[in-house]
Amino acid sequence: MFLSDPALGILMLVLFLVFLMLGFPIAFTLMALGVGFGYITRGDTVFQLFVQRTYSVMANDVLISIPLFLFMGYVVERANILDRLFRAIQLAAGWVPGSLAVATLITCAMFATATGIVGAVVTLMGLLAFPAMLRAGYDTKIAAGVVCAGGCLGILIPPSVMLILYGATAGVSVVKLYAAAFLPGLMLTGLYMGYVIIRVMLNPALAPKLPPEAMARSFGEIAFALASSFFPLALLISGVLGAIIFGLATPSEAAAIGAAGAVLLALAYRTFSFNKLKESVFLTARASAMVCWLFVGSAVFSAVFALLGGQRVVEEFILALNLGPIGFLLLTQAIIFVLGWPLEWTEIIVIFLPIFLPLLDDFGVDPIFFGILVALNLQTSFLSPPVAMAPFYLKGVAPKNVSIDQIFSGVMPFLYLVIFAMIMLYIFPGIALWLPRALYG
Numbered sequence: 001m002f003l004s005d006p007a008l009g010i011l012m013l014v015l016f017l018v019f020l021m022l023g024f025p026i027a028f029t030l031m032a033l034g035v036g037f038g039y040i041t042r043g044d045t046v047f048q049l050f051v052q053r054t055y056s057v058m059a060n061d062v063l064i065s066i067p068l069f070l071f072m073g074y075v076v077e078r079a080n081i082l083d084r085l086f087r088a089i090q091l092a093a094g095w096v097p098g099s100l101a102v103a104t105l106i107t108c109a110m111f112a113t114a115t116g117i118v119g120a121v122v123t124l125m126g127l128l129a130f131p132a133m134l135r136a137g138y139d140t141k142i143a144a145g146v147v148c149a150g151g152c153l154g155i156l157i158p159p160s161v162m163l164i165l166y167g168a169t170a171g172v173s174v175v176k177l178y179a180a181a182f183l184p185g186l187m188l189t190g191l192y193m194g195y196v197i198i199r200v201m202l203n204p205a206l207a208p209k210l211p212p213e214a215m216a217r218s219f220g221e222i223a224f225a226l227a228s229s230f231f232p233l234a235l236l237i238s239g240v241l242g243a244i245i246f247g248l249a250t251p252s253e254a255a256a257i258g259a260a261g262a263v264l265l266a267l268a269y270r271t272f273s274f275n276k277l278k279e280s281v282f283l284t285a286r287a288s289a290m291v292c293w294l295f296v297g298s299a300v301f302s303a304v305f306a307l308l309g310g311q312r313v314v315e316e317f318i319l320a321l322n323l324g325p326i327g328f329l330l331l332t333q334a335i336i337f338v339l340g341w342p343l344e345w346t347e348i349i350v351i352f353l354p355i356f357l358p359l360l361d362d363f364g365v366d367p368i369f370f371g372i373l374v375a376l377n378l379q380t381s382f383l384s385p386p387v388a389m390a391p392f393y394l395k396g397v398a399p400k401n402v403s404i405d406q407i408f409s410g411v412m413p414f415l416y417l418v419i420f421a422m423i424m425l426y427i428f429p430g431i432a433l434w435l436p437r438a439l440y441g
Contacts (some may be wrong), residue, residue, distance in 0.1 A: 004309075005041060005307075005309050006308060006310060006312065006313045008037060008041060008308050008310075009037075009100060009199070009304075009305050009308035009309055009311070009313065010065075010194075010257070010303060010310055010311020010313060012034075012037045012301075012304070012308070012310065013305065013310060016029060016030065016033055016301070016351075019048055019170065020343075021162050023281065026294060026297070026347055026351075027290070027293040027294045027296070027297040028293075028341055030294075030300065030301040030351070031050075031297040032251070033301060033304075034050075034297070034300035034301040034304040034305075035047070035050055035300065035304075037304055037308065038050075038300075038304040038307070041157070041307075041308060042302060042307065042411040044093065047103055048306065048405050049300070049303055049304070051319050052297075053296065053299040053300050053303055054296050054300075056060040056299070057267060057292065057295045057296050057299055058292070058296075060168055061250070061252060062164060062167055062168045062252075063164070063168055063291075063292065064252040064255075065159075065164055065174075065205055065250075065251040065252040065254075065255040066161055066164055066165070066286040066288055067254065067284050067285070067287075068255030068256050068259045069159050069161055069255045069258065069259075070161065070162070070283075070284045070287050070288060071259045071260045071262075071280055071281070071284040072215055072255065072259045072261075072262045073111075073238075073290070074279070074280040074283050074284055075259070075262040075263055075266055075272070075276075075277075075280050076111070076233070076262050076265075076277055077111075077124060078184075078265070078266075078272070078276040078280050079262075079265070079266030079269060079271045079276065080269075080271045081229075081233060081266065081269065081271070081283075082107065082111055082124055082125075082128065082412055083128060084228070084229035084269070084391075085107050085110060085111070085229050085233060086103060086104070086107045086125075086128055086129060086231060086305055087223075087225065087229065088104040088225035088226050088228070088229035088230045089103040089106050089107055089110075090229060090262055091215070091216040091221065091225050092198070092216075092222050092225070092226055092399075093106070093223050094210060094215045094216055096197065097197050097200040097204070097207065097208075098138075098142075098196045098199070098200035098206070099134060099207075099210060099346070100129065100136055100138065100207070100210070101138065101142065101143065101146045101196045101207060102131045102193050102196060102197065103129070104125060104129040104133070104146050104147060104150055105146060105149075105150045105189060105192050105193050105196070106189075106193075107125065107129070107150075108121055108125060108150030108153055109150065109153050109157060109185075109189045110230075110233060110234070110237070111124075111125075111154070112150075112154035112156075112157045112160075114155040114434065118153060121150075121151040121152075121153075121154055122147060122151030122390050122393040122394055123393050123394075123396070123397055124391060125147045125150065125399040126147055126393065126394045126396075127397050127406070129146075129147060129308055130143055130144070130147050130394065130397075130398060131399070133146075133207075133359065133398070134402075136207075136208060136210060137140055137207075137208040137220055138206065138207045138208070139205075139206040139207065140402055140406050140410070140423055141406055141409050141410035142196065142199065142206050142207065142410060143401070143408075144203045144391070144394060144398070144406060144411065145407075145410035145411045145412075145413060145414050146192070146196060146406040146410075146414075147232070147394055148382075148383060148388075148390040148391055148393075148394055148407065148410070148411045148414070149192055149379075149383065149391055149411060149417075149418075150391075150413035151191065151393070151394075152379050152382045152383065153185065153188065153189060154377075155345060155375055155378050155379060155382075156181055156182050156184060156185045156188065156372075156375045156376060156379065157181065157185035157255075158177075158182060158185070158188075158241055158244070158245075159178065159240060159241060159244070159255070159258075160181060160375065161252070161291075162345055162346075162349065162378065163177045163178060163181060163251055163293075163375060164251065165291070165346065165349045165350060165370065166224050166349055166353070166371045166374065167371070168295070168373070169349055169350055169353055169354060169357070170353070170367050170370075170371065171404065172367045172368055172371065173242075173368075174251050175244055175245065175251065175440075176368055176436040176440060177368055177371055177372070178241065178244055178245055178251075179245050179435045179436040179439055180368050180369070180372050180433060180436045181372055181375060181432070182245075183431050183432065183434070183435055184372055184375075184421065184425060184431055184432055186420060187424070188376070188379070188417070188418065188421050191313065191315055191417045191421060192414060192417060195413060195414070195417060210342065213303075224353035229374070232265055232268075233265065236258065236261045236262065237258075239257070239258075239261070240254045240255070240257060240258040240261075241254075242259065252321055254283075263277075272289065290346075291346060294346055298350035298351050298354070300352070302351075302354045308349065310427055311355065311358065312354050313428075315358060315359055315362075318331070318359060319359075319362065323363070324363075326426070328341070328363040328365065329363075329365065329370075329373065329426070332356050332370075333374075333377050333422070334372060335352075335373060335394035336348060336352070336377050336378070336381075337377055337380055337381065337384070339352060339381075340377070340378060340381020340384070341381065341384070342380070343381075343432035345378045346382065348374075348378070348381075349374075349386065353374065354435050363379030366429075366430060366433065368432070368433065368436060369425075369429055369432055369433055372425065372432040373422065373425060373426075376421055376422050376425065379418045380415055380418050380419065383411045383414060383415045383417045383418065385408045387398060388408070388411065390411065391404060391407040392409055394407055395407055399434065
């Protein structure tokens with residue numbers, strides 16, 4: 001053999017990046033490289049490793065909650081519950097400057113707690129709220145920024161599917177991750193809304209006041225709209241999250257309750273049908289299969305990579321830089337930021353984070369705190385040009401006269417707010433760590 005095992009490990013990682021850029025299927029590329037390099041260096045034992053890793057992934061109780069939360073989100077999406085929710089919040093926020101934009105952000109945050117599917121939220125709000133804001137005379141850039149930024153909140157706000165994957169990858173409690181993400185999620189949503197309100201107060205032409213016919217005629221109308229649309233979904237979400245955070249149910253059990261509750265809510269609104277149920281099941285199965293096979297491929301690849309000594313080479317390189325904890329966090333977050341351009345968040349979590357996770361102990365970094373930082377960082381990968389996915393999702397459903405440059409320009413202030421939120425989290429780690437410590441010690 002011309003190359004040592006560590007050199008083969010690094011070659012395997014480089015080949016994966018090359019195949020990734022060429023557009024090969026990621027999950028099967030990971031499996032093929034892991035099994036191929038493992039067979040070359042370890043012979044038939046790699047097949048036993050493949051079976052063991054596949055079984056360990058499929059038997060992981062934490063991952064059971066992923067299809068259930070996805071199904072809950074798809075049911076809420078297919079049942080047109082979002083339309084009612086947006087209208088109710090719009091009536092309640094009618095007196096606030098930039099009320100449609102604020103209503104959009106609140107609706108996105110609510111829907112984010114029902115599903116972690118960024119593309120679905122941006123697309124739905126692009127069809128529902130974006131045209132409404134344009135018809136009301138809102139500035140195109142601020143309207144686009146609100147939809148794109150609000151649509152990405154599902155990565156951070158519980159019950160985030162991303163945090164479930166991170167918990168399974170890092171071996172940390174998903175319950176504690178949800179508790180840690182609660183306040184940062186509220187902080188980021190509050191920053192978005194505060195920015196919109198201040199911008200509109202300084203320049204009312206950006207978001208003209210709604211005409212009287214679009215406003216609520218009485219308090220009773222607002223109360224009825226909230227009681228019939230906002231509170232049922234809020235009660236369902238609060239019940240699911242409360243059961244998880246206060247230890248009344250495991251994430252999988254709470255996700256099952258949420259999925260059943262979403263179906264009952266859709267039936268109560270009389271907006272559900274067998275065809276919509278079939279679509280929800282199909283979409284859930286497709287997304288879940290993608291995540292699980294990606295997890296299997298990553299487990300095999302990571303095991304062979306570590307077996308060859310590639311993990312040790314990376315660790316020695318980073319330790320040789322003599323970074324402190326802050327320097328390590330800045331380096332890893334910069335790498336994740338760049339990886340967010342060509343890769344989906346699922347691939348970053350299950351492929352590249354396992355390279356950094358063993359180093360957390362060396363630098364004294366709490367894995368829960370690190371997970372929340374990653375979740376915040378991944379917001380930027382959906383918003384930062386030139387490859388940001390959220391603007392392209394919106395462009396796909398926006399009127400033809402709205403250019404991608406206008407959308408990119410609109411998301412930039414929100415991108416800066418995400419970076420500001422990360423800085424705040426660096427300076428005050430208690431924003432993420434106070435609640436899990438208060439609840440669980």
